[in-house]
């Protein structure tokens with residue numbers, strides 16, 4: 001029995017690099033998704049107002065790809081830590097790969113592409129599961145407004161920010177994986193961590209990143225880095 005470990009809180013803060021080895025493109029890396037699209041055309045409230053069809057199609061394609069892909073070994077190892085620790089995942093990802101390996105506590109900072117929400121007023125927090133990959137123009141909320149993807153767009157509030165900050169502040173160990181820490185306000189969350197907490201960053205570009213003092217950089221992919229860290233945390 002590892003009672004002392006069960007009490008310990010591990011928080012995983014994941015970004016696009018977490019899912020790269022599942023075949024989902026990252027955001028800014030060379031060859032990343034946004035080399036092919038302008039953020040303003042597909043990921044802002046203005047884009048939705050201008051051309052909801054284009055935005056819907058863009059996210060339909062992302063959803064299709066996510067459904068067709070599988071979680072990788074790093075998602076699995078994070079889930080396995082639950083047998084020894086109290087683990088919470090805070091993800092910037094809109095994919096559901098953490099849930100698909102059975103992670104119990106997953107907070108999506110930027111939404112979950114497998115859900116939609118109303119584009120009408122005052123219905124920010126009601127989410128509807130999307131069956132399959134396609135959200136259609138005729139899909140409506142009970143009030144008759146068109147459904148949009150449950151994704152936080154650039155320029156929108158991040159409703160889960162405060163909840164995420166509280167969780168990170170209580171972490172005994174923080175594992176940051178596959179994020180360039182350039183998308184705000186999410187990136188600022190790591191500064192909420194207690195000075196008594198161990199902080200790891202797994203990213204192949206870890207050395208080039210401007211890391212706060214005390215962060216242990218593991219210059220590996222998500223799978224390579226989590227394999228090393230899993231051994232360390234469970235030995």
Ligand SMILES: NC(=O)c1ccc[n+]([C@@H]2O[C@H](COP(=O)([O-])OP(=O)(O)OC[C@H]3O[C@@H](n4cnc5c(N)ncnc54)[C@H](O)[C@@H]3O)[C@@H](O)[C@H]2O)c1
Nearest residue numbers: 015016017020026027028092093094095178179180221222
């Ligand atoms: N899978 C998804 O849901 C998905 C995909 C693309 C972008 N997004 C969203 O776009 C925003 C982008 O910010 P971000 O910081 O998450 O992504 P980012 O693209 O800005 O940064 C990705 C980071 O992942 C690292 N990386 C690349 N390959 C990796 C690998 N195999 N293992 C580990 N790390 C690897 C890169 O070095 C980089 O630091 C976020 O909101 C993100 O969730 C989500």
